[in-house]
Amino acid sequence: MWDLVANLGFGLSVALTPTNLALCFIGCLLGTLIGVLPGIGPIATIAILLPVTFGLTPVSALIMLSGIYYGAQYGGSTASILLQIPGESSAVVTALDGHQMARQGRAGIALGIAALGSFFAGTVATLVIAALGAPLTALALVFGPAEYFSLMVMGLAFAVVLARGSILKAITMILVGILLSTIGPDITTGQGRMTFGFDWLSDGLEVAILGMGLFGIAEVFRNLEHNEARQVAHGAIGRLLPGVPELKQSAKPVLRGTVIGAMLGILPGNGAVLGPYASYALEKKIADDPRRFGHGAIEGVAGPESANNAGAQTSFIPLLTLGIPPNAVMALMVGAMTIHGIVPGPQVMTKVPDLFWGLIASMWIGNLMLLVINLPLIGIWVKLLKVPYRLLFVGIVIFCCIGVYSLNRQPVDILVLTFLAVVGYALSKFDFEPAPLTLGFVLGRMMEENLRQALIISRGSLWTFVERPISAVLLALGVALLVVAILPAIRRSREEAFQE
Template identity: 65%
Template sequence: MELLGDIGLGLSVVLTPLNLGWCLIGVLLGTLIGVLPGLGPAATIAMLLPVTFGLPAVSSLIMLAGIYYGAQYGGSTTAILINLPGETSSVVTALDGYQMARKGRAGAALATAAIGSFFAGTIATALVAFLAPPLAAVALRFGAAEYFALMVLGLVASVALARGSVLKAVAMVVLGLLLGTVGTDVNSGEQRFTFGIPELAEGINFVALAMGMFGIAEILTNLDHEATRTPLTRVIGSLLPSRAEMRRIVGPILRGTGLGSLLGILPGGGAVLAAFAAYALEKKISRTPSEFGKGAIEGVAAPEAANNAGAQTSFIPMLTLGIPSNPVMALMVGALTIQGIQPGPQVMTEQPELFWGVIASMWIGNLFLIVLNLPLIGLWVRLLTIPYRLLYPAILVFCCVGVLSLNNLPSDVFVMILFGLVGYVLVRLDCEPAPLLLGFILGPMMEEYLRRALILARGDMTTFLTRPISLALLLLTLAIIVVLTLPAIRAKREEAFEETPA
């Protein structure tokens, strides 16, 4: 009964004209940036962080959340119609979705993606509502040592789940940790790694770094690939899958929802890993695996359900523990911090309207998406004909205006440009920037919890081993490290992600 009361509180928060409007804006923006190749939820949320200054905290989180899961819907449109995923998690959808489009079944593929996404989003949001309160209750028992161990586990898990070389992923985490130490030490008041530059006294601007790494770098990367865009499939066909196709997609949607919900909670996982795992599972258990890659509808249903479920459940560690499980959740933590809210289990007790309002908005947002997306397919098709060379100047201007509006410091624009170039170079070197952002967010928090734990223990390092929860988390971290060092596991992991785009 208490849970029903909490959900009722959330619905009362979101079912107001203001919050309904921001939810609608969020899912529409999410769909739009998912449709347009060259953007993405991380870049868009980074660009919109300055906008959240003037909004109530719950309205800003509702809008940003809608952008994230809305992008999972929109990304499938370009994957199916032009074989170019608008969002990374839609890479797998392109394998069979585009082949269905070439056979005149684009409408059925788009409808399957929408149905799978809606069902998975609805179920995953229910899981968030059921699992978040007990996890938050457990987290309230965490002390400084437990939080430090949890953050170490999160960073190691992000390395394990990042694509490509383990060594490069570790290097990105370390670089993020180092960047997070720039600024004034809160304990001693000494400036660290500022090199005498006054603008760095308060640290590197998080929004400028995020816009550069995920906005400017994305623009530069997509300009490299503009000439290779696949011609648009203009024949959509019927939007209703046949009865036989409906029977074929029920199992994949259910399995994709379950698998995506589980993997979305893991640090570094989220929608991308869920989509790949769901596709691999369906191909493995299929009686006709040879059809995959040639237009199997199961290859559209499973990953689309999984990526949306993973997107929704990735809110669980962010809302309950204050630990971001992927770059978008790291940006959400930044949005909360901008509003003066410390992410963590206390949000549920101190800001229940915010906590339950965001969860309830996911149900409303998924309903908006299923009602709006299929009728708007014609509009998305026309938008795909816009050359990217006409889009990126507007995006660049928006980035510069947004980062300048934060503190009115021109230096923030130069920081953004610098990290945009750094991000582009990292992408060309096959170094995923996501672990860097997680390291940048978690680094200062880890340092603070480490110091606090040692102060409470009077400098005794064994405090991390004598506390049961901390010890369990560190042992799990050690187990992941051992598994990563096994040659067979490392080779198989890198092979699984070798086709994932940077």
């Protein structure tokens, strides 16, 4: 217990230096700024803003990035409440009742309760991360390559089950991601694989370029298809702070949402995405009058938003302790860490404790900032929503171009970016999701490395993955998940859950 307090104190001392505080602030602002733009979710926001952190020290860069992440989440809920255009799947639920509240002139209260709920969830999640950090890191240290490999297989199985749409498509996308990850030097022999003698491919593809292409610019292509028909919620934003009756009504949904979101977020698959859905379903089920849902029920905003934020934050746990990104956002975080020379994993906590604890402390500070700074700024975000897209997209594209260029100072990277954007556009045309691809891409490299090491240790016997108990359990869980997902009955209810 005292360790926890001392560690958090140490983290606060790192996060509260004027530079880091300022960067956390700027990150939150920038994240909201981009995240509030319609159709741009946290993944695209992080990809677009990644280059802004290049010149910083690793600790500051990560603090700023996590600020960007929360800002993007917050901006996303603002966009769903005011415009009913959710930036990503987890904000869909907020749009249901949030937008109805906005139409009734209660936009301010919806935004206020979303921010308050998120702050509470963020505070709890920060404590959860701090408490679980040390034991999970210790667990990770007994993991050998075989266990790591199996854990990643299980994570990918989760990601497949939780992906929207067809399971076969999700599996295909993960495989394509793994294939792309093998471009570049072989880990042991250093031979170039699929580089075709090109210099710019000799180190493989950069995950930042992949993210910006598949999410940032491909999204622009998609948005350019239809002319503007956006409508900011009519009428005034209304009162910002919820009153006592609203707070009373929301308190329990926030609590429940936080617990659900935090638990699902820890899963090594993309569990966080389920949080808002689960919370919404629960609130609707236990409500006295479920018919209010969909017509501006405040519980339908408070619960899912808390679940969303709690999950968004606890999904850092697999990344920080095991080094395994559970979803595409965290996969980009891996890319960011690698760019700054940090290999995510259990060693982060022992080798760079200032980064580990500073980051955790700054999560809480970031949440606080969003509450204190962003709520009064809501007027600015609303104005921003009125900037015509015909100009916005030009800014987004040029930003990505500069960002990609400053990665390696290679103009050819911009051509790669263009190509990936076209690929991303084509994928969406054929209903394939880029998120599993990104996850497969980042996990692919780690999986190959661990697979090879495990096979060297076992002298080439694949049985090692089944003979080692932890590894066997993890693999069995992964297989069970896939089997369950393929069973028709469950598949149907899963589709219903996503449709709701």
